[in-house]
Amino acid sequence: MTIKQDIERYYNFWFTTDKIYDTWAKKQGISINELFVLFVIAENPNTCTQQRICQKLLLPKQTVNSILLKFEKEGYVKKQPSKQDRRSKILTFTEEGQRYADGILLRLYDIEGTALYNMNPEVRTALLDGFDAFLEVLRQAFEDAES
Structure with a gap:
């Protein structure tokens, strides 16, 4: 197999994974970006x-702002001034928002957990170790290309 074929396999993996998550999010009545915004809020x-959401998801500020405004209007998210930086707002779920996010994210974690559990443990470990190794060399390759 050539490097070009490996790159094509990598892109197929990346785009197919994105499509799977996008399709699942739509079945939940949300966009893939809304799904991952819920994830970032829940994980932090x-x-x-x-700003953290924008950095983590590599989304434009306007996109994240629109999602947060929607979630605020639906009563799922509230903003509070940060104690460290009054200009910054801390995003938290309301009680209703926590139930909403849990309802979606716990199903997602269950599906992802099932998929990983159903993999041979050695293959699963090799996959995740391979991802870590690839990200490290990819990051370095991009840094080297910019020098």
Whole structure:
């Protein structure tokens, strides 16, 4: 197999994974970006800011702002001034928002957990170790290309 074929396999993996998550999110009545915004807020309780979401998901500020406005209007998210930086707002779930996010994210974690559990443990470990190794060399290759 050539490097070009490996790159094509990698892109197929990346795009297919994205499509799977996008399709599942739509079945939940949300976009893939909304799904992952819920994820970032849930994973960063009491410390999540719009800037953190933008950095983690590589989304434009306007996109994240629109999603947060929608979630605020639906009563799922509230903003509070940060104690460290009053200009920054901390995003937290309301009680209703926590139930909403849990309802979606716990199903997602269950599906992902089932998929990983159903893999041969050695293959699963090799896959995840391979991802870590690839990200490290990819990051270095991009840095080297910019020098």
